[in-house]
Amino acid sequence: MARTTGPRLKIMRALGVELPGLSRKSIEDRPNPPGQHGQQASRRRRSDFAVKLVEKQKIRFNYGVSEKQMRKLMLEARKGSEPTGDKLMSLLERRLDNVVFRAGFAPTGIAARQLVNHGHVLLNGKSVNIASVRLKVGDVVTLKEKSRKIPMVAESMATPSLTIPEWLSVDTTTASAKIGHLPSIEDVPFPIEVQQVVEYYANRV
Structure with missing residues (x-):
């Protein structure tokens, strides 16, 4: 099990999204990333890798899963005819x-x-x-x-x-x-570009 011991609001601000599984708090009043240069960082364009990493981290923190668990879930999600991303989120929701x-x-x-x-x-x-x-x-x-x-x-x-x-x-x-x-991708309670996660793990598992 992945333990989240740090400030949860800080994590959500860094990822730029509210994660209901992580905290009931809102980032509405402080939407920028934490740190001295948070506002500037929010304006910078993320690299393709950074985008994929953020989407993957959204899942990890919301559902409290470790990197090892994510890799196992991705391998399982690839099996069958259902789109990999849709199946991944269904496995997590269940x-x-x-x-x-x-x-x-x-x-x-x-x-x-x-x-x-x-x-x-x-x-x-x-x-x-x-x-x-x-x-x-x-x-x-x-x-x-x-x-x-x-x-x-x-x-x-x-x-x-x-x-x-x-x-x-x-x-x-x-x-x-x-x-x-079974839940579908539309049932996920936070915005997620799951294809970015699929692509992140394409050459990693």
Whole structure:
């Protein structure tokens, strides 16, 4: 698991995008990159490599995945007839920690990962503590009854960070979410040029 220990707002400012999985905060008031020359840096044209790197980093920080995990996901995404970029994002959206976040049970992906790691989540009625578990259509994620009383969870369910996606069916009375169908590239909650990511890894995996 990739741990994000630095200032999250600073990361988003450097990438020039708000990442809901990383933080609920907004960069609207301070959109420029951090540092003394941030405003000047925002005006400079990025190189092709820099553009690809930024798009890749958006994914890594939003979903909390390591470089090693990204490479494995890219290899898997290349299999089959579906466009590589679309499949990559579907694989990421279906991670257990992301589903917990997108269902509104946690304010960020990082908080959702903690809930999973600390054993607060059931998958199809069984306790699971591996955040990277990938869900399939029909799977049901439920918070344990005691876990629903955690202040962070209660607050997040009352005021979710994002609109619950159409591919998830959520029952707030039982704190459960069911995968209705596979997510698509349009369901990703932040702007991403995924083809740039595909091209970044073209000669790296």
